[in-house]
Amino acid sequence: MNKVEILAPAGSMESLVAAMNKGADAVYLGGNKFSARAYASNFDNDNMIKAVDYVHSYGAKVYVTLNTILKENEIEEAVRYVGFLYEIGVDAIILQDLGLFKRIKEDYPDFEIHASTQMTIHNGEGALFFKERGFHRIVLSRELSVDEVKYISKDLGIETEIFVHGALCISYSGQCLMSSMIGGRSGNRGRCAQPCRMEYTLKGNTSGERKAYLLSPKDTCTIEDMKDIIDSGTYSLKIEGRMKRPEYVAGVVENYKNAVEKELYNTEYNVSKGKRELLQLFNRGGFSKAYLHKNVGMDMMSFKHPRNTGVPLGKIEKNGEIVLKEDIALGDGFRFMESGYSINKIITNGKEVKEAKRGERVKIFPIAYKVGDEIFKSLDRKLFDSLEDSIKPYNRKISLKANVTFKVAEPLRISIEYNDKNYEFLGEVVEKAEKRPLEKDRVIDSLCKSGESAFKIDEINFEAFEDGFIRVSDLNNLRRDALEGVQKSITKSFRRKRPKKLDKIDNIKSNDISLDIIYQCITREQLDTLIEEGVKDIIVDVFNRDKDAINVKDLIEVSQNKQLNIYLKVPNIIKSEFNNVINIIEKVKEYIKGIVTVNVGIIRNYQDEMMIIGDYKLNIINSEALKFYQNEIDIPTLSLELNRKEIKNMLKGNRGNVQGIIYGKTELMISEYCPIGSTFGEKSSCKDCNLACTRDEFTLIDRMNEKFRVMTDIFCRSYILNPYPLNLIEEKDDLKNLGINSFRVEFRDENSNEVKKVLRMIRGEEKVNTNTYTKGHYRRGIE
Structure with a gap:
């Protein structure tokens, strides 16, 4: 019989206590630093020791999140902190930064490490890549279906963890730079400002427009799918919610624990009742099953409201009464629109009562609503009161x-x-x-x-x-x-002594690559312009869905020009179409010099066969992470979240190749969900998509009137681009002096004239207009 772990969030000691009282098998929590929930309460060192001992006394496990990318000046402090966690008996570390991973394997080789969902591991080859390098468990991307989870967990025999309940990022975790580029609050550093929860207008050049919370997904709830999830072979069921109340943690853990035991041991549990309770605890216009069954359309979105909506109570009728869709009682919360209130009086049949049942006609006070308003029950006081005991320490014996x-x-x-x-x-x-x-x-x-x-x-x-x-x-x-x-x-018994430090040897892939500037393009117009202008090193993307997109036939055709060095841009995300992408690479392999990607599954497949340039979403911001990738690929590209000073510090003494982006519209989000298909294509699933993205150009407009181009690829994924192209052309010589020996220029939606303009700037024939471009984080950096 499968062992299934219920893994609970612990943003505070109260939440941790609640999780243990409700029978969680493990908790995950953060310390004061390096955690992807920087705004949760988190645990200082003294409370961390208490938390670890408390959980271990129940025979459960503690996983500490260090799942942010680390700056150069933070690595040593992080390693010291890992030593503290090692000594006090933490069961495993959840991390994103491969520089920290490298150091932990050197200094604490027996410390269990879990690959965070921030590492965007979403296919079998990628999971194998990290397992082979020493990760014990893979926290899979939220975007995987049951079948994809099953393939990685059962067929490949990899210990996996999946999110089963809670908030959902619309972008692949670890691939989102939107908060970072807009306001300097990096999601990769645990400081996301949640721009996906804002209202946007999606506008087509000829298709009209629609305004809504177009990037705000409903929370995930998989309580009805427990049999499929257990059968998938995944080991750990993760509940999201380190920012949530302890009562929320208690209620969600209890329901998922009961649902698992129902499947494993045939115990009694009413799934429908449990789901109603989960809805009352927190929901955004209902729940979705996220990507569990490959539904990536409008059904998973909360277009009307981005926050907790509660459950519907009904509509206010002419006499101010309402026919209840849910039981209510004094002290319950209700809301309509953006306003929320506590029920202080209930009248039914002319009498004042303390509570009323579903189906009854009542009048609710205070009367802050009007006829026609839809009212929602935002708080069930009895439910929360019933969960209060779970917050008392040692309530479970x-x-x-x-x-x-x-x-x-x-x-x-x-x-x-x-x-x-x-x-x-x-x-x-x-x-x-x-x-x-x-x-x-x-x-x-x-x-x-x-x-x-x-x-x-x-x-x-x-x-x-x-x-x-x-x-x-x-x-x-x-x-x-x-x-x-x-x-x-x-x-x-969980305490450990620190091991003796071993001498470390940094292996760096040696090669004689000389690649000054390489240009990336996605349209035939861009490609033709680059060739006309005498560019020799060109990256082509044959996976885009632009009307003028380059295809495989185009790539083979231009490669006949022996003066050209053609490289293939491989998608960052490759799921069930992995073999299709492999087939394309194999088809063009003889015509290309190498590939550009961040997909570690592709890296694993081809790192010994051809030249690989790692893209900037490898999220490399420290020298240890750079060394990790310099041992795996030919040219890693630095993260766009670095500023000049940080680049300088991390490249001191660097012996390998490093690439930097000096021009391009930064890719802010990659998503399985397509706002174009859901809004203009009536897309409730990929099968229903009418390919509206191929007939028009679409832009997302935020409340500040900033315009973000939305593009798609042949696998129906969407890409949101920064409104202002990054332009560090004038900083190229400075970057070279800092230690970057290769540069990349990326063209996305630029036309021929715009491509020529950029080339003139690179040649020094035209000055850079700073009002049209951005230097990104080069001067400012991130939090």
């Missing part, structure tokens, strides 16, 4: 059986067997009874009392019992000592 020896003139002896280990504790000497001996039931009552411990003695076997006397306070003290002793022995 682990039963212990004790053998007791109660003999006159001997110390009271308690022996407890737990987890195949025997614990023995001695109390005060049992005295001869001067008057009345202590009754056996009184001894049992004292020893079976509950206290501030995860354990409780609830069964006692007397190996010997003689008439004697001992003070009740001494009984209580022995009970406390025994329970604390068992608990401390367990938590102490």
Whole structure:
């Protein structure tokens, strides 16, 4: 039978307690730094020790998130922090930064490491790549279907973790630069400003426009799909919500625990009732199953409202009454539009009542609404009150059986067997009874009392019992000592000593590549212009869906020009179409000099066969991560989230190839969801798409009137581009002095004249107009 782990979020000690009380098998939490939920309460060092001991006392596991990318000046501090976590017995680290991964494997080789969803691992080859390099568990991208999870987990035998409930990013995690580029708050650093929760207008040149929360997905809920999920072979079911209330954590953990046990052990659990409870705890216009069954259209989106909507109560009728769709009671919360209130009076049939049932006609106070308003129940007070006990420390007890020896003139002896280990504790000497001996039931009552411990003695076997006397306070003290002793022995067993440091050797792929500037294009017009202008090194993207997109035939045709060096841009995201992409690479392999990608599955396939340039969404912002990739590929490209000073610091002493982007519209998001298809193509699934993206050009417009071009590829994925092209052409010589020895220019939606303009700037024939472009993070950097 499958072992299935319920993994709960712990943004605070209260949430951690709630998770343990409801039977979570593990929790994930963050320290004060390097966590992808920088705005959660998180845990300082003292509370981290308490949290680890608390969880271990329940036989559960603690995973600490260090899942942000790290700057050069943070690596050493992060490694020291890992040492602290190692010593106190943390079970595993969840991380994104491969520089930190490299250092942990060098300094703490037996520390279990989980690959964060921020690493965008979404195909079998990518999962194998990281497993082979030492990751114990892969937290898969949220975008995978059940069949894709099953292939990686069962067929490839990789321990995986998937998100089963909670908020969903519309962009692939680890591939989103929108918050970073708009306001400097990097999602890769745990500081996302959530631009996806804002209102946008999607406008086509000829297709009209629509305004809504076009990038705001509903929360995921898979409670009805537990059989399929368990059958997929995934090991850990992760609940999102480190920013949520402890009651939310308690309610969600309890429901998923019950749903799993129903499938594994055929226990009783009402899935429909559970889902209603989950909706009441938090939802954004209902739930979706995300990508579990490959539904990537409008059904998964919350177009009308980006925050918690509650559950529908009904519409206000002419007399101000409402026919209830849900039970209500005094103290419940209700809302309409953006306003929220607490119910302070309920009237039905002219009488004031404390509660009312579904189907009843009532009037709700305060009357802050008008006829026709749709009212939602935003808080169920009874539900939250029922979950309050779960926040009390040690509310759930682990039963212990004790053998007791109660003999006159001997110390009271308690022996407890737990987890195949025997614990023995001695109390005060049992005295001869001067008057009345202590009754056996009184001894049992004292020893079976509950206290501030995860354990409780609830069964006692007397190996010997003689008439004697001992003070009740001494009984209580022995009970406390025994329970604390068992608990401390367990938590102490997880402590570790730091291993001796080994000499490290950095392997860097040696090659004699000389590639000054290389140009990337997606349209035939761009390609023809580059060739006309005498450009020799060109990257072509044959996977785009632009009306004038380059195809494989075009690539083969232009490669006949022996003066050209053609490279193939391979998509960052490749899921079920992996073999199709491989077939395309194989078809053009003899015509190209190499490939450009961040897809580690493709890297694994071709790193020993052809030249590979890693794209900027490898998220390399420190020298250790750079060394990791310099050992794997020929030319890694630096992250666009670096500023000049950081580039300078990380490239000191660098011995390998490094590429930098000096021009291009930064790719802010990559998504399985397509706003064009959902808005103009009536796309509830890929099968329903009418390919509206091929007949018009579309732009997302935000509340500041900034215009973001939306493009798509042949696999129906959407790409949102920065409104202003990055332009570091004037900084090229400076970047070269800093240690970058290769540069890339990316063309996306530029026409021939715009391509020529950029080339003139590179040749020094035209000055850069700074009002038209951005230097990105080159001067400012990220938080």
